[in-house]
Amino acid sequence: SVSPQAAWCELPSRVLLVLTSQRGVQMYDADGSTMVFWHALDVPDLPAAHSVFARGIAAAGGRFICVGTSFGAVLVFDIPPKGTNVTLSEVLEQHRDPITDIAAEQGQAPDGAGDLVTADDSGTLCLWSSGEEFTLLGKIPGSGCACSSVALWNGIVAAGYGNGQIRLWEAGSGRIRAQLSAHARWIYALDLAPLTGKLLSGAEDSFVHVWQLSRDPDTDDIEVRHCHAECVTDTQVCGARFCDPAGDTFAVTGYDLSEILCYGPA
Amino acid sequence: MSARTLPLLFLNLGGEMLYILDQRLRAQSIPGEKARKGERGAAPSAPGVAEPLAVSPGMAVSPLPVSRCGGAARGVPGHGCVSNQHSCVPLQLYDLMTMAFKYQVLLCPRPRDILLVTFNHLDAIKDFISDSPGILNQVDETFRRLIETYNPLSDGEFQLIRQTLLIFFQDMHIRVSIFLKDKVQNSNGRFVLPISGPVPWGTEVPGLIRIFNHKGVEVKRAEFTTAGNYVTPQREGSFELYGDRVLKLGTNMYSVTRPVETHMSGSSKNLASQAKENIAPNPLAKEELNFLARLLGGLDIQKPAGGDSGFRLNLFTTDEEEEHAAQTRPEELSYKVINIEATQEPARRAELSRILGELDVAEPRPGSAEKGEDLLALMDGL
Numbered sequence: 001s002v003s004p005q006a007a008w009c010e011l012p013s014r015v016l017l018v019l020t021s022q023r024g025v026q027m028y029d030a031d032g033s034t035m036v037f038w039h040a041l042d043v044p045d046l047p048a049a050h051s052v053f054a055r056g057i058a059a060a061g062g063r064f065i066c067v068g069t070s071f072g073a074v075l076v077f078d079i080p081p082k083g084t085n086v087t088l089s090e091v092l093e094q095h096r097d098p099i100t101d102i103a104a105e106q107g108q109a110p111d112g113a114g115d116l117v118t119a120d121d122s123g124t125l126c127l128w129s130s131g132e133e134f135t136l137l138g139k140i141p142g143s144g145c146a147c148s149s150v151a152l153w154n155g156i157v158a159a160g161y162g163n164g165q166i167r168l169w170e171a172g173s174g175r176i177r178a179q180l181s182a183h184a185r186w187i188y189a190l191d192l193a194p195l196t197g198k199l200l201s202g203a204e205d206s207f208v209h210v211w212q213l214s215r216d217p218d219t220d221d222i223e224v225r226h227c228h229a230e231c232v233t234d235t236q237v238c239g240a241r242f243c244d245p246a247g248d249t250f251a252v253t254g255y256d257l258s259e260i261l262c263y264g265p266a
Numbered sequence: 267m268s269a270r271t272l273p274l275l276f277l278n279l280g281g282e283m284l285y286i287l288d289q290r291l292r293a294q295s296i297p298g299e300k301a302r303k304g305e306r307g308a309a310p311s312a313p314g315v316a317e318p319l320a321v322s323p324g325m326a327v328s329p330l331p332v333s334r335c336g337g338a339a340r341g342v343p344g345h346g347c348v349s350n351q352h353s354c355v356p357l358q359l360y361d362l363m364t365m366a367f368k369y370q371v372l373l374c375p376r377p378r379d380i381l382l383v384t385f386n387h388l389d390a391i392k393d394f395i396s397d398s399p400g401i402l403n404q405v406d407e408t409f410r411r412l413i414e415t416y417n418p419l420s421d422g423e424f425q426l427i428r429q430t431l432l433i434f435f436q437d438m439h440i441r442v443s444i445f446l447k448d449k450v451q452n453s454n455g456r457f458v459l460p461i462s463g464p465v466p467w468g469t470e471v472p473g474l475i476r477i478f479n480h481k482g483v484e485v486k487r488a489e490f491t492t493a494g495n496y497v498t499p500q501r502e503g504s505f506e507l508y509g510d511r512v513l514k515l516g517t518n519m520y521s522v523t524r525p526v527e528t529h530m531s532g533s534s535k536n537l538a539s540q541a542k543e544n545i546a547p548n549p550l551a552k553e554e555l556n557f558l559a560r561l562l563g564g565l566d567i568q569k570p571a572g573g574d575s576g577f578r579l580n581l582f583t584t585d586e587e588e589e590h591a592a593q594t595r596p597e598e599l600s601y602k603v604i605n606i607e608a609t610q611e612p613a614r615r616a617e618l619s620r621i622l623g624e625l626d627v628a629e630p631r632p633g634s635a636e637k638g639e640d641l642l643a644l645m646d647g648l
Contacts, residue, residue, distance in 0.1 A: 051426060098422060121422030145468070146422040162377070162421050163469045170480065178477050181470040184461075184496050186377070186425060205472075206459055207492060221479055226490035234452065234459045236372070255372075255432055256439075256456065 009059035013081035018065060020054035025067050025075070027086065037086035039077070041069060056102040060116045061130030064089065068099025074118050076134060092134055097121040101150045104130075106194040112137070113155035113171040119147040125159060127171055138174045149190040151199065156213060156222055158199055160187030166201055168213070168222055177222040182209055189240040193247025198227070200250050202240030206232050208252055208263075230263060270416070270423075271430040274384055277408070278370070278516070281387025282363040284394060289520035361440045368435040369450065369457055370515040375466030377424035379513055380431075381416050382503045385409075386516030409507055417505055444519060462495035467502040555641055562618055 004021040008030075015030040027037040043052050054075075056068030065077045072095035078087050097120040105115040114137040116128040123142025129135045146162040156177070157169040164183035169176055185204035192199055192213075199211040210228040215221070235254035243249040249264040370383045388409050395401045419427075439455025450458050465471055472494060477486040503512035582588040 097420070100422065121420055146420065146425065148425075162425065163466070164472065165470065173480065175480060175482055176478055177480075178475065180476075181472050181474040184465045184469060184472050184494060185375070205494065206461055207472075207494065209492075219479070221477065221485070223477070224475060225488065226475065229490075229492045231461060231493050234456055236459065256436060 005055060005057060007057040009057065009065050009079075011059055011065075011079055012062050014079070016065065016079065018057045018067070020057060020067060022051075022053045025054050025077075027065070027077075036084050037077070039067075039075070039088065051098075053098075056099045056118070058102040058104045058116065060104045060128075064130055066092075066102050066104075066116065066118070068095075068102055068118060068120075070098040072096050072099060072120060074099060074102065089132075090134055092118070092126075092128070092136075094118075094126050094136055094139065095120040095124060097124065100146060100148050101190075103150045103152045105152045105155075106192055107154040107197070110155040110172060114138070115152075117150050117152045117157050117171065119150040119159060121146045123147045123161065125150065125157060125169065127157070127174070138171075140169055140174045148187050151190045151192040153192050153194065153197060153213065154215065156215075158190055158192065158213070160190045160201055160203075162186045164203060164205065166190070166199075166211075168224060170222070178224050180211070180224065182211075183207060185236075188236075188238050191241045191250070193242045193245055195245045196247050198242070198247030199224075200240050200242055200247070202237035202252060204236040206235055206237060208232065208237055208240050208250070210247070210250070232261065270419075271427050271434075273412070274380060274416075274427065275367075275431065275434070277384050277412075278367045278387050279363045281384075281391055281516070282366045283359065284391060285366075285518045285520050286359060286362055288394065288518070362442060364435060364438060365440050365442050365445070366519070368432075368438060369445065371428060371431045371435065372457055373459070373515055374428065375464075375513075376468065377421055377428045378419075379466070379503070379515070380424060380428055381412070381505060382511045382513045383516035384412065385505070386511050386513065388412075389511070390518055406507070413505065413507065448519075461493060463497065464499035465496045467499050471496045471498060559641055562622075 004019050006017065006019050009016045009018050009027075016036060017028040017030060017032055019026045019028070022041075024038065024040040026035060026039075028035055041052055041054060051070055053070045054067050055070065056066075056074075058066050060066050060076075063079060065079055067075045067077070069075065072093065074092040074095070075088060076090040076092060078089040080086065095118065099118060099120050101119045103117050105113075109115050114127040114129045116130050116134070118126045118128065120142070123145050125140040125142075125147060126136060127138040127140075129137055140157075145165070147159045148162055149160045151158040152171065155171045157171050159167050159169065160182075161167070164181070164185055164187060166178075166180040166182040166187065167176055168178035168180075182201055183203035183205050184207075187201055187203045189202040190199065197213040199213055200208065201211070202208045208230045209226065212223075212225050212227050214223045216223060230252075232252060232254055235257055237252055237254050239251075239253035241251050243251055243262065243264075249262060252261045252263065254261075371380060374380050374383065388405060392402060392405055395405070441451060441453070441455050445451035445457075446453065452458060472492060473489050475488040475490065476484055477488075479485045501512060504510055580588050582591060
């Protein structure tokens with residue numbers, strides 16, 4: 001199997017470790033000891049050369065775990081407070097291209113902004129409101145470049161693209177609010193620190209950047225400034241995550257790197 | 267995992283193999299025509315080159331062959347064969363091929379540029395076999411199938427192909443002398459990733475932040491600086507059957523020593539003159555064959571006046587070491603001296619002739635005047 005994704009999904013009642021791969025989705029207890037649930041991907045009628053895999057994981061609405069697929073569908077699983085009775089509650093079919101990433105609102109969503117964003121290979125972003133039935137609130141069409149990773153905070157969608165750009169979108173209106181020529185290569189990872197609004201980006205160009213997002217309370221304009229840059233010499237950064245909710249420390253992984261590099265304040 | 271990765275892996279590894287073969291043939295000063303013949307022979311069997319079928323869109327989905335040669339095999343430098351799914355190549359050659367392609371995949375500016383790397387290899391292959399229309403047609407057909415199958419893929423699909431390839435090459439850190447010399451590889455085997463130079467086509471030079479208001483109007487610009495030193499690219503490479511690929515990855519890195527320009531430095535001039543002089547066979551090889559002929563009793567040698575055509579075998583690095591070892595050898599380790607008579611002896615010669623006569627010799631090769639070649643033909647017949 002290839003390149004599985006792993007993510008902790010924090011729900012009010014429990015934390016599950018979710019793994020995706022070519023074959024499907026697996027969910028484990030927080031200590032990884034028991035497999036709680038397993039879903040095999042339903043392979044639709046596609047030409048043989050098309051790849052089949054699951055990609056993109058997020059917990060949403062305090063009750064659901066959403067997983068993306070290579071055929072554009074987003075699987076919504078309803079998670080019981082305990083036990084293994086996980087059910088596939090819905091399949092969202094708004095994307096026509098393989099899902100790349102899914103992110104849930106990590107701060108306070110403004111009214112009408114939705115609490116989930118899904119992204120795909122064409123750069124298309126969909127905004128959703130989670131619930132018994134998920135509602136599509138808006139769609140931001142792609143402009144020819146894959147959106148590789150996405151984050152959502154206080155109604156701001158932060159999207160990283162294959163051409164090294166980061167774009168900030170207003171979740172409610174779907175309008176672009178900022179464009180950052182952030183990296184010289186494919187952006188692999190975005191992470192957000194919910195307490196402070198710090199944004200972390202890691203890319204194949206060996207760089208990791210820390211940005212500060214904020215909103216002007218008067219104009220409601222979104223602000224962003226560059227805080228810090230790290231160059232991981234001779235390494236293509238594949239993963240980057242904040243280690244604390246304020247974003248004072250972060251960890252980085254890279255291709256061919258068997259270590260996890262941790263960065264913190266001096 | 268992308269199921270489209272296998273044809274690209276084959277074509278690029280095959281291309282690297284041909285570059286290495288070409289360099290080896292030139293280094294051994296094999297005359298031009300013979301070298302070309304070797305390459306024409308190798309090209310069809312170079313994995314994937316003459317197999318247009320392998321590139322058809324409906325190809326069977328199959329995982330990549332495991333790249334690991336096995337720890338034990340890898341520990342034997344230069345010996346043994348690595349058997350992967352489709353061919354058997356010596357370990358060193360395989361290592362060179364894979365490290366070169368790993369380097370190219372890693373440094374591809376855009377995922378889509380892997381196709382340009384593949385096209386560079388195919389362009390070079392076509393150059394090697396330019397006077398063989400049959401194989402050339404096959405390669406052109408492969409080229410067209412590649413364009414048909416891969417050009418329409420999206421960036422995301424190419425990134426998946428690239429990721430699949432990188433996983434295949436993961437943890438391979440074999441040091442390649444030409445890479446170390448050119449400073450593209452560190453002494454720990456990891457490649458140098460430059461943070462300067464042209465950005466990929468379609469990417470902007472990092473540094474600019476643009477802020478828009480709720481109406482979509484740009485209201486502010488800010489800049490940030492980093493250690494990187496990037497510039498805008500000149501132009502995009504061509505994805506057509508013919509064209510300037512722009513990207514240098516996938517071109518023949520061994521051809522730097524090719525002595526094509528006579529106005530270059532002295533060293534390359536020597537190479538050129540050597541290449542001309544060495545039409546004659548390697549003198550060492552000739553000596554070996556002569557010695558073998560003498561052993562078999564088939565060749566009369568005029569011994570140089572006063573000279574002895576024998577040889578002395580020294581198992582140590584220097585004569586001094588050999589003397590020192592002889593002096594320090596413990597007394598209790600006694601050994602017998604075995605005398606081997608390698609000289610001509612009438613009785614032995616007769617015996618050998620009888621044995622030769624009994625052996626079935628296949629039809630002789632088309633005649634050549636050289637005695638050395640006759641002997642080779644004789645051995646082939648045996």
